[in-house]
Amino acid sequence: MKCRPIHLLAFALCLATRAFAQTAAPLAIVDVNVVDVVKGETRGHQTVLIANGRIAAAGPSDAVSIPAQAIRIPGEGRYLIPGLWDMHIHLRSNQVNPHVPLVEENAALLDLFLPNGVVGVREMGGDLADSVFRWRDEIRSGKRIGPRILTAGRKIDQEPPSWTGSLGVKTPEAAREAVRQLKQCGADFIKVYFSDIPPEVLSAVVEEAHRNGLKVIGHLANNLSLRTALDIGQDGIEHAQFLIAAKPGDYEQLSREGAARKGTPLAMVPGERTARLLYLQDAKEEERIYQAMAQKQVWVTPTLTVSTRVRQELGERDFESDDRKRFLFPAIWESWDPKLGRRKPAPADTREIVAESLQRSQKAMLAAYKAGVPMLAGTDCGVNNNYMIPGWSLHEELENLVKAGLTPMEALRMATIDAARWRGVDATEGTVEKGKTADLVLLRSNPLEAIGHTRELESVFAGGKYYSRSDLDAMLRQAADRASAARRQQQH
Numbered sequence: 001m002k003c004r005p006i007h008l009l010a011f012a013l014c015l016a017t018r019a020f021a022q023t024a025a026p027l028a029i030v031d032v033n034v035v036d037v038v039k040g041e042t043r044g045h046q047t048v049l050i051a052n053g054r055i056a057a058a059g060p061s062d063a064v065s066i067p068a069q070a071i072r073i074p075g076e077g078r079y080l081i082p083g084l085w086d087m088h089i090h091l092r093s094n095q096v097n098p099h100v101p102l103v104e105e106n107a108a109l110l111d112l113f114l115p116n117g118v119v120g121v122r123e124m125g126g127d128l129a130d131s132v133f134r135w136r137d138e139i140r141s142g143k144r145i146g147p148r149i150l151t152a153g154r155k156i157d158q159e160p161p162s163w164t165g166s167l168g169v170k171t172p173e174a175a176r177e178a179v180r181q182l183k184q185c186g187a188d189f190i191k192v193y194f195s196d197i198p199p200e201v202l203s204a205v206v207e208e209a210h211r212n213g214l215k216v217i218g219h220l221a222n223n224l225s226l227r228t229a230l231d232i233g234q235d236g237i238e239h240a241q242f243l244i245a246a247k248p249g250d251y252e253q254l255s256r257e258g259a260a261r262k263g264t265p266l267a268m269v270p271g272e273r274t275a276r277l278l279y280l281q282d283a284k285e286e287e288r289i290y291q292a293m294a295q296k297q298v299w300v301t302p303t304l305t306v307s308t309r310v311r312q313e314l315g316e317r318d319f320e321s322d323d324r325k326r327f328l329f330p331a332i333w334e335s336w337d338p339k340l341g342r343r344k345p346a347p348a349d350t351r352e353i354v355a356e357s358l359q360r361s362q363k364a365m366l367a368a369y370k371a372g373v374p375m376l377a378g379t380d381c382g383v384n385n386n387y388m389i390p391g392w393s394l395h396e397e398l399e400n401l402v403k404a405g406l407t408p409m410e411a412l413r414m415a416t417i418d419a420a421r422w423r424g425v426d427a428t429e430g431t432v433e434k435g436k437t438a439d440l441v442l443l444r445s446n447p448l449e450a451i452g453h454t455r456e457l458e459s460v461f462a463g464g465k466y467y468s469r470s471d472l473d474a475m476l477r478q479a480a481d482r483a484s485a486a487r488r489q490q491q492h
Helices: 103-110 129-141 172-185 199-211 226-232 248-261 270-280 283-296 304-313 323-327 330-336 348-370 392-403 408-414 417-423 451-455 469-491
Strands: 027-036 041-051 054-060 071-074 079-082 084-089 118-123 148-151 155-158 167-169 190-193 216-218 236-238 299-301 440-443 457-462 465-467
Touching: 027 440, 041 079, 084 392, 084 417, 103 129, 103 330, 103 469, 129 148, 155 172, 167 172, 172 199, 190 199, 199 216, 199 226, 226 283, 248 270, 270 348, 283 348, 304 348, 304 392, 323 469, 330 469, 392 408, 392 451, 408 417, 408 451, 440 451, 457 469, 465 469
Parallel strands: 027 071, 027 079, 084 118, 118 148, 155 167, 155 190, 190 216, 216 236, 236 299
Antiparallel strands: 027 041, 041 054, 079 440, 440 457, 457 465
């Protein structure tokens, strides 16, 4: 089977236009504080030697021999952490105008990650899959500067799909074929986005994916309990809201009623369903489920920031004066405008329910984490998800995880070593140790004291390539210039 193109590209791929100076000489970060994300401590007066894209040595400065030809990077008073990963992003078109592929606009979004210390992203599927596959391969080969990409390609959805570009399925046979098609196209994992699906269809997705060596992650279907999804074998749940659980019998009754009322004047609206699910929430059932998730290593990406932004802040907070608007192409910003985009502010009569739902989602996340459920930091940034600005949004997410009750170290782990664990590469990535890939971020302050210090970037190392503060600033100026040119073109 051939991988059919999703879109014909209307314009050429926009590669980076500025060549950032690189050297084959070894790099030595001298007398730095290394943050150990496994032990949760810092080691002072360390020197980290980088050669051929890897950490060649790491240890006390008086014990590490620095080659004469090495370029020395001062580390005194600085803090070195592993490179950050955003484990939930989207590269896609605006669903209000899906016939206009925002290829160049999404390519420009990729340029915002490295200047924020994000060396890798997990792209959760959309309608620009062929472009995303190409960008992934160009970054891997060094033809493009940007974060490493893992991608689902397209989502697997019910028929008709909720999102343009998704593969809609109704039967187990169609589900298996969708998985095979995505495997052939080069998908790194499977993303499911079912609102309502027979259990046997999800089972077919999971079975075929596992047969092909792919994990299945995504939303929890409205008609399936969390317990059912775990029994079927779904490998990961995106968004903390799905951690709120009722007793199986209560949940099934709610789902049956929702199905019976669908398509009638008495259809169950989202606000009502949310309120009833919150009313049916059962702490003992959640405790049992979290223990099972921890035992099975079912991963959760809480995405706290985007939930608050699109469900509560949208329509209440003014983003027009945000200085970061200058980095975004106008078509991206328009997809976030509540007057023009897909998402609208919550109705006034549901705001109390929304606030309660957000609070309980955060509590559920914390309880699940304490029960041992493995978690990842992800933002859901991209087109359609309002004002989630790539790169910066990951720092917001880390801060919101800490506000919800995690320690700075626990939040930092989600974006570093735990991201490597999910990818199955923790033996070679995710920590500052000899032999590991040199994906690193040099900070001006200690992130273990305040997680907001991850914003204070001094430099970034991606696969051993060194980007100084001046390089990162130049990347941002270049991004702003391209966005400005796009705005001028739109005005004409």
